[in-house]
Amino acid sequence: MSAEWPLWEIFIRGQHGLNHRHVGSLHAPDAEMAMRHARDVYTRRNEGVSIWVVPSVAITASSPSDKGPMFEPSQDKVYRHPSFFDIPDEIGHM
Amino acid sequence: MYAQMVTSEATQDDPEKLAAFQARIDAGEKIEPKDWMPEGYRKTLIRQIGQHAHSEIVGQLPEGNWITRAPTLERKAILLAKVQDEAGHGLYLYCAAETLGVSRDELTEALLAGKMKYSSIFNYPTLTWADIGAVGWLVDGAAIMNQVPLQRTSFGPYSRAMIRICKEESFHQRQGFDIMRKMATGTEAQRRMAQDALNRFWYPSLMMFGPSDKDSVHSAQSMRWKIKMNTNDELRQKFVDQTVPQAEYLGLTVPDPDLRWNAEKGGYDFSEPDWTEFFEVLKGNGPCNAERLAARQKAWDDGAWVREGLMAHAAKRAAAPLAAE
Amino acid sequence: MSAVVDLDAAMFEGLCRLGDSTLVLGHRVSEWCGHAPVLEEDIALANTALDLIGQTQMWLGLAGEVEGRGRTADALAFHRDVWEFRNLLLVERPNGDFGHTLMRQFLFDAWHQPMLAGLAQSQDARVAEIAEKAGKEVAYHLERSADLVIRLGDGSDESHARMQDALDMLWPYTGEMMVPDATDIALAEAGIMPDLTGLRGTWDALVRDVLAEATLVIPDGSFMHKGGKQGQHSEHLGHMLAIMQFLPRAYPDATW
Numbered sequence: 001m002s003a004e005w006p007l008w009e010i011f012i013r014g015q016h017g018l019n020h021r022h023v024g025s026l027h028a029p030d031a032e033m034a035m036r037h038a039r040d041v042y043t044r045r046n047e048g049v050s051i052w053v054v055p056s057v058a059i060t061a062s063s064p065s066d067k068g069p070m071f072e073p074s075q076d077k078v079y080r081h082p083s084f085f086d087i088p089d090e091i092g093h094m
Numbered sequence: 095m096y097a098q099m100v101t102s103e104a105t106q107d108d109p110e111k112l113a114a115f116q117a118r119i120d121a122g123e124k125i126e127p128k129d130w131m132p133e134g135y136r137k138t139l140i141r142q143i144g145q146h147a148h149s150e151i152v153g154q155l156p157e158g159n160w161i162t163r164a165p166t167l168e169r170k171a172i173l174l175a176k177v178q179d180e181a182g183h184g185l186y187l188y189c190a191a192e193t194l195g196v197s198r199d200e201l202t203e204a205l206l207a208g209k210m211k212y213s214s215i216f217n218y219p220t221l222t223w224a225d226i227g228a229v230g231w232l233v234d235g236a237a238i239m240n241q242v243p244l245q246r247t248s249f250g251p252y253s254r255a256m257i258r259i260c261k262e263e264s265f266h267q268r269q270g271f272d273i274m275r276k277m278a279t280g281t282e283a284q285r286r287m288a289q290d291a292l293n294r295f296w297y298p299s300l301m302m303f304g305p306s307d308k309d310s311v312h313s314a315q316s317m318r319w320k321i322k323m324n325t326n327d328e329l330r331q332k333f334v335d336q337t338v339p340q341a342e343y344l345g346l347t348v349p350d351p352d353l354r355w356n357a358e359k360g361g362y363d364f365s366e367p368d369w370t371e372f373f374e375v376l377k378g379n380g381p382c383n384a385e386r387l388a389a390r391q392k393a394w395d396d397g398a399w400v401r402e403g404l405m406a407h408a409a410k411r412a413a414a415p416l417a418a419e
Numbered sequence: 420m421s422a423v424v425d426l427d428a429a430m431f432e433g434l435c436r437l438g439d440s441t442l443v444l445g446h447r448v449s450e451w452c453g454h455a456p457v458l459e460e461d462i463a464l465a466n467t468a469l470d471l472i473g474q475t476q477m478w479l480g481l482a483g484e485v486e487g488r489g490r491t492a493d494a495l496a497f498h499r500d501v502w503e504f505r506n507l508l509l510v511e512r513p514n515g516d517f518g519h520t521l522m523r524q525f526l527f528d529a530w531h532q533p534m535l536a537g538l539a540q541s542q543d544a545r546v547a548e549i550a551e552k553a554g555k556e557v558a559y560h561l562e563r564s565a566d567l568v569i570r571l572g573d574g575s576d577e578s579h580a581r582m583q584d585a586l587d588m589l590w591p592y593t594g595e596m597m598v599p600d601a602t603d604i605a606l607a608e609a610g611i612m613p614d615l616t617g618l619r620g621t622w623d624a625l626v627r628d629v630l631a632e633a634t635l636v637i638p639d640g641s642f643m644h645k646g647g648k649q650g651q652h653s654e655h656l657g658h659m660l661a662i663m664q665f666l667p668r669a670y671p672d673a674t675w
Contacts, residue, residue, distance in 0.1 A: 003405060004197055004198070004199045005401065005404075005405065005457070007189075007192065023258075024186055024189055024254075024255070024258070025189040025192070026185060026189065026459055027198065027457070027458075027459060028459065029404045029405050029407070029408035029570075030408040030411060030412065032566070033404070033408070033566075033570075036463070036562075036563060036566075037459040037462075037463070039559075040459065040462050040463040040466050041182060041185060041459060041462050044175075044178070044179075044182070044462075044466070045262070061128060063128065064126070064128050064129045064130070151453075151458070154452065154453035154461075155453050158452045158453035158454075161449050161450075161452055162446060162449065162450055162662050162663060163662055163663065163665055163666060164666075165497070165666035165667050165673075165675040166493045166497070166667075166675050167442075167472055167475060167476050167479075167492055167493055167496055168476070168493075169675055170446075170449070170472055171469055171472045171473065171476075174449050174452060174465055174468055174469055174472070175465070175469060177452050177453065177465070178452065178461075178462055178465035178466070178469075181452075181453070181458050181461045181462050181465070182458075182462055184458060185458045185459070185462070188458070223666055223675070273675075276674065276675055280673050280674060280675075281670065281672050281673050283670055283673070284670070284673050389453070389454065392454070393453070393454045393455065393456065396454075396456065396516065396517070397455065397456020397457060397517065398456075399575070399577045399578055399581060400456035400457070400460070400517045400518075400571065400578065401456055401457055402574075402575050402577070402578070403570070403571045403574030403575045403577065403578025403579075403581075404567075404570050404571065404574060404578075405574075406574045406575040406578070407569075407570040407571070407573055407574040407578075408570075410573065410574075
């Protein structure tokens with residue numbers, strides 16, 4: 001049995017100006033073929049203007065058990081959001 | 095459905111963790127691959143998503159059977175695009191299963207070894223062009239019944255795959271109905287072909303939902319875990335209620351003398367399919383089981399040198415810059 | 420006066436050559452659907468076949484228009500017999516293994532792309548427009564088939580041997596593409612289609628480069644089969660048409 005083709009994560013920019021978005025994965029022997037496969041598999045309906053392919057093993061993910069310390073500290077920093085501040089109506093849009 | 099009779103795995107985990115897990119699901123949270131999950135949840139999902147993926151791939155065969163015989167260039171292109179979509183859907187689903195720690199090659203080998211199943215429906219032959227209409231209309235119609243609610247399933251990668259699949263599948267049932275409509279309003283021979291296709295595909299389509307599972311322990315567990323969203327009977331009823339008026343519109347007769355509207359329940363009463371036949375098909379005794387698996391086996395065997403050759407070349411390329419230094 | 424009539428006839432013939440080649444190759448490639456070595460390639464092959472079928476609709480559609488006898492692309496595809504087909508012999512070769520299919524695709528793409536580039540310069544705007552659209556699709560076909568030929572040629576021992584075998588088998592079918600007959604010459608002189616002999620240089624250079632990188636050896640011998648463009652085919656095409664044309668022939672009154 002041969003070694004299975006590695007897995008790649010595919011990111012596609014749907015329109016000019018938008019971020020690349022993760023759309024799924026696929027198998028390919030190397031980056032160049034992953035790119036072609038991504039084109040053939042994930043843009044069949046005219047979905048993209050740009051593709052990134054990343055080896056799945058290269059992705060470092062945050063650990064679910066760290067969820068609390070990772071994300072909760074930002075919850076009470078409400079002053080980062082514009083809705084925190086009252087602006088008098090007569091000032092208009094700001 | 096595409097995943098029929100998936101037995102859920104018993105789970106022997108820490109009750110406290112289990113309760114917290116269930117609470118997350120009840121709160122509508124998605125479970126992601128790195129999250130803690132009961133072993134039973136993981137194994138049941140692998141089995142279900144794997145079976146679903148296999149069904150897409152084996153499902154390419156009965157329709158692929160008519161790509162070379164499609165009667166117009168446009169029909170050929172539409173059918174090819176549709177069967178290509180099935181390959182894509184299989185690919186998305188295998189990838190979803192892979193996040194649970196099983197590889198696509200392992201799943202493929204389990205299918206070929208007869209250790210994993212695919213939907214019973216694909217063991218029926220497509221004998222005339224009308225069958226391609228019937229498959230799109232009835233088989234995809236039945237599949238969509240199941241897949242639309244599965245977009246809300248608790249496992250993130252499965253849910254996202256289903257969202258993508260449902261978006262792409264929206265044209266599949268329509269193309270089938272469109273073929274049937276052309277046939278049903280065509281020449282005498284075409285009308286007969288259309289009726290014949292409905293006759294042969296009606297009960298196998300009802301079987302797609304699996305036998306009644308009202309009292310099944312496995313189904314109850316899967317429903318609690320939100321990897322099964324409706325009972326088989328609910329979906330079957332919904333399918334019949336949706337399809338009968340469409341058949342009437344086409345001027346075709348559903349091959350069930352006991353079919354009638356039940357005003358009280360607000361749905362049709364209809365005959366059960368022959369469950370003996372269903373279990374025979376699952377056991378491997380359907381009209382096309384042997385051909386379907388042989389075709390998959392042949393593609394796998396014949397493709398081995400291609401997969402290996404391309405890996406060998408990639409390894410050479412990866413080594414090349416090192417050698418140059 | 421007669422020159423005009425002749426040119427229309429030549430144009431119909433030339434358009435059938437293009438459309439029949441894309442039809443037959445598209446059909447052959449579509450035979451792979453559900454049977455390819457890996458899902459990603461299954462999907463890629465179907466994309467190629469879909470492009471070719473789409474091109475067929477355009478070329479044969481225009482052929483019917485030029486002919487002016489009310490024949491549609493479907494009528495031409497499904498209601499002509501083997502001796503009326505004008506495709507290249509190369510494209511009717513059976514699929515064989517994946518290596519044969521790819522090698523056939525590459526040898527054709529390497530001709531198809533410069534051919535379409537020439538057609539995009541056609542004096543006939545309809546021809547130029549089709550070629551423009553098809554050219555983008557075929558640029559990708561060529562990129563893909565050339566790369567895969569290189570990878571499998573210079574892959575494992577087995578993949579190398581299989582690709583060399585495919586090349587040996589298919590090579591004698593490549594001459595026909597670049598040898599013009601009276602029809603080709605008339606169309607080139609009228610500025611409707613490119614001079615086929617002019618494609619030779621591009622094709623040779625590309626094919627030699629790719630095959631060298633693939634570590635494959637071009638077979639000795641200069642013998643080349645020909646006749647496809649004039650309707651003299653191999654036995655394979657008749658069987659293909661028997662399958663492809665079955666429904667419209669069996670039910671001539673039906674619409675689908």
